[in-house]
Amino acid sequence: MFLRVDYNVPLRGTAITDDTRIRATLPTIEYLLAHHAAVIIASHLGRPKGTWKEELSLAPVAHRLSELLHQPVEMAPDCVGSETEAMARSLQPGQLIMLENLRFHPEEEANDQAFAGRLASLADLYVDDAFGAAHRAHASTEAIAHLLPAAAGLLMEREIEALSGALHHAQPPFIAVIGGAKISTKMALIENLLTRVDALIIGGGMANTFLAAKGYEVGSSLVEADLIPMAKELLGRASADRLLLPVDVVVAPNVSSAGQRRTVAVDQVPPDWTIVDAGSASLERFCERIHSSRTVLWNGPMGIFEEPAFAAGTLAIGRCVAASQAESIVGGGDSVAALDQMGLTNSMSHVSTGGGATLEFLEGKTLPGIAVLEQSG
Numbered sequence: 001m002f003l004r005v006d007y008n009v010p011l012r013g014t015a016i017t018d019d020t021r022i023r024a025t026l027p028t029i030e031y032l033l034a035h036h037a038a039v040i041i042a043s044h045l046g047r048p049k050g051t052w053k054e055e056l057s058l059a060p061v062a063h064r065l066s067e068l069l070h071q072p073v074e075m076a077p078d079c080v081g082s083e084t085e086a087m088a089r090s091l092q093p094g095q096l097i098m099l100e101n102l103r104f105h106p107e108e109e110a111n112d113q114a115f116a117g118r119l120a121s122l123a124d125l126y127v128d129d130a131f132g133a134a135h136r137a138h139a140s141t142e143a144i145a146h147l148l149p150a151a152a153g154l155l156m157e158r159e160i161e162a163l164s165g166a167l168h169h170a171q172p173p174f175i176a177v178i179g180g181a182k183i184s185t186k187m188a189l190i191e192n193l194l195t196r197v198d199a200l201i202i203g204g205g206m207a208n209t210f211l212a213a214k215g216y217e218v219g220s221s222l223v224e225a226d227l228i229p230m231a232k233e234l235l236g237r238a239s240a241d242r243l244l245l246p247v248d249v250v251v252a253p254n255v256s257s258a259g260q261r262r263t264v265a266v267d268q269v270p271p272d273w274t275i276v277d278a279g280s281a282s283l284e285r286f287c288e289r290i291h292s293s294r295t296v297l298w299n300g301p302m303g304i305f306e307e308p309a310f311a312a313g314t315l316a317i318g319r320c321v322a323a324s325q326a327e328s329i330v331g332g333g334d335s336v337a338a339l340d341q342m343g344l345t346n347s348m349s350h351v352s353t354g355g356g357a358t359l360e361f362l363e364g365k366t367l368p369g370i371a372v373l374e375q376s377g
Contacts, residue, residue, distance in 0.1 A: 001032055002123035004140050006132035007043035007061045014060045022065055024353050028129045028153035036093040040122050042102055042140055050106030062098040073098050080118045088122040108139050116143035129153025134369030135357040141369040150376040162350035163361050166329045170295040172198055179204030179300030183227050188363040194238060201244045201286050203278050203302035210245050216266050221275040248279030258309030277303030278313035287320040296326040301334040314338045322347035331358035
């Protein structure tokens with residue numbers, strides 16, 4: 001059994017600082033082992049760009065997985081080659097091996113058919129549980145699924161069900177909270193959601209471009225000037241009650257001047273100051289809408305979350321979503337980090353393990369790693 005997972009976990013040296021993605025695949029692995037499969041686990045880690053990099057070896061991940069499963073996970077020397085092939089042939093039902101980083105080979109990201117064939121030769125079945133890599137047409141996520149009987153893993157199924165449910169079967173009122181630094185990275189998401197939600201809340205740096213489009217002074221805040229016309233168009237498409245912007249913001253002379261921060265109305269931002277977070281009145285207004293919803297989707301921070309002094313808005317949204325009775329779907333690194341920081345991850349209906357894959361799915365795009373599984377039946 002060839003199991004593709006997404007173990008692209010954060011490392012500090014050889015220490016894994018967040019094993020969420022590993023834990024998320026445990027139900028699939030445990031299911032396969034319980035059904036006497038011999039499991040060959042494959043993943044990428046980081047961006048080695050087709051070359052061997054010791055610091056991006058999956059050995060620490062194999063060690064952590066072994067701890068979580070309470071059984072050995074032998075590390076293969078590579079993902080292809082004679083030694084790896086011999087290890088795969090000798091694998092017995094109930095045993096596991098982990099292949100070395102797929103991206104040590106440039107053929108992986110090139111979706112090379114011959115490389116996919118070498119991977120496929122290791123097993124007789126293919127299971128894809130790597131939702132976080134489903135937006136990439138790579139050899140181990142797309143080409144291989146044409147060569148072996150293919151199926152989705154339990155994590156992949158949960159991700160598709162939760163995100164599809166939000167897009168196509170959400171219980172109204174459906175509220176989306178979208179934050180982050182740049183509107184350009186989420187323009188397609190905003191446009192897609194505006195056709196589906198009862199209200200769309202915009203926060204974070206991207207709200208600055210909308211505020212500028214309304215003619216407000218935003219000081220030295222991040223603004224994508226070339227997207228102001230698009231922001232104006234979106235504002236024209238939706239009422240102020242459907243596309244909600246901050247009514248007050250936290251400002252500071254710069255991101256290094258947390259001690260001087262203060263809250264002002266959106267029409268009172270001092271020239272040369274920077275918007276760093278959503279204000280308390282905005283958060284109260286946002287939370288009222290979240291508490292009235294039956295479905296809430298949250299992706300992206302409300303401020304400069306990586307600076308603790310400017311994280312209050314993001315943390316407040318996290319607490320608000322957790323306290324609501326709504327079906328709650330959360331994606332995006334900072335949003336998930338906020339939940340982890342507050343210990344609220346388990347209070348959500350679904351926390352997505354995907355980054356770019358989650359975003360593209362919610363934009364309505366076809367993800368190659370999912371499309372090929374659907375073709376396989």
